[in-house]
Amino acid sequence: MQTLKSQHLGALYTFSEVGRHSTLTSAAKAMHLTTGAVSQQLLQLEQQLGFTLLERHSRGIRLTEKGKQLHQNVSFHLAEIDAEIASLQRNTGKKQEIRLKLTPSFAFKWLVPKLESFHDVDPDIQVQIFAEGALVNADTRDFDLAIDYRPHTFKHPNAELLLDEYLLPVMNPRYLERHQWLQNDAGKAEHWLGVTLLHDAMPWEKAEKDLEWRNWAKAMQLSVPTDRGHFFNRTDMAMSAAEAGVGIAMARMALIDNELETGRLVSPFSPIKANAGYYLISNVQDESTESFVKWLKGMIG
Incomplete structure (x- = not known):
């Protein structure tokens, strides 16, 4: 040196x-x-x-x-170095802790509402959640576990598919009332020019900003321009805009259970496969992470 x-x-x-x-x-x-x-x-x-x-x-x-x-x-x-220190600390009998990295949308909409049940299962394990950026960098070692949204071509030596995702256009009830054609005549491309599309412009790194809407339109055999409307760097922001009546958001089914159940968001369509999902990436395997992964998979069912 x-x-x-x-x-x-x-x-x-x-x-x-x-x-x-x-x-x-x-x-x-x-x-x-x-x-x-x-x-x-x-x-x-x-x-x-x-x-x-x-x-x-x-x-x-x-x-x-x-x-x-x-x-x-x-x-x-x-x-x-940080990961090695954390591993050594776990092996010296210090309080168990899991560093979990994931996107803010998945943290707020899916994980946090369910996290109390993990504390009931294993109250001695602390979960440190890092949801700082719209995307997760899976190539670093500054986490024990990570959950990231990726296309199904995603390859990583420590990754496994946790949850398959589906896409569904959603809006608030008043917006649907103002656009009745969505319920019975959605196949006409000219109608779509009169609505505002709400996008997650960063579903994953290097994805085109209208990717999800474009894939949905293709699946529905609709010839409509999708590169328009409002663009957000997080899907939960697009859904919040839809709930406020701004337009129609391309939502992910895993993240909108509560909004659909309460009627804050509605849709006249059926979900389609997103050809993407949430992948679990493991840097550390010990009793704490195994307990958390077991709980996680149990919540998904």
């Missing part, structure tokens, strides 16, 4: 956090430090390394090519 010095370690952690943000201010806030302190650490690190990590401009910061390469490696190895 001739190149890496002890004074680099703290600054490398700071750099790994800064690389997740678009500005130094937001990064400093996340780390509970001043912007000046973060900036000074990065400047010193760049001087010690002998190359530039960040390009600073009026709108924020951007990683240089060398910065991107270093950030990818530092972030990966810090996550590996």
Whole structure:
């Protein structure tokens, strides 16, 4: 270890956090430090390394090519260290804890309402839920378990299909009343030009923003333009907009049980296969994760 010095370690952690943000201010806030302190650490690190990590401009910061390469490696190895420490702590008899990563939509609409029943089954296991981004990065090791929505071509060595998904256009009852043709004449393409489509524009990484509506229209043999309406980066936001009467959302059946049961959302259609589903990705296998996975599969039935 001739190149890496002890004074680099703290600054490398700071750099790994800064690389997740678009500005130094937001990064400093996340780390509970001043912007000046973060900036000074990065400047010193760049001087010690002998190359530039960040390009600073009026709108924020951007990683240089060398910065991107270093950030990818530092972030990966810090996550590996964190995972190893967590594993060692579990083996020393400390309180059992599961780090669960998933999308906010699945957390809010499916998992959280059911989580109390897991506490009844195994009250000694704490579940730490991380639902920060619209997408889950399954390639890191900073979690024990993850649940991610993916197309059925998804391949991952530690993944298994947990729940198959179906798509259903939904709206609030008043919206359906104003568009009676949806109940008996939905096959006419010209009718669809008069409604607002609500999209989850990021069902998974690199998906086209109107993918779900386009797949539904194809299955229904409808020739309608789907690249229009309002686009959200989370499916629960699209469903909330539909509930507010903004338009018709392409909803996922796993996430709308309560809305359909209470009549807050309605649909004159039948669900179709989404050709996608929720995949369980396991980085850690121990008694705690096995207990949680058993409960999870039991809830799905």
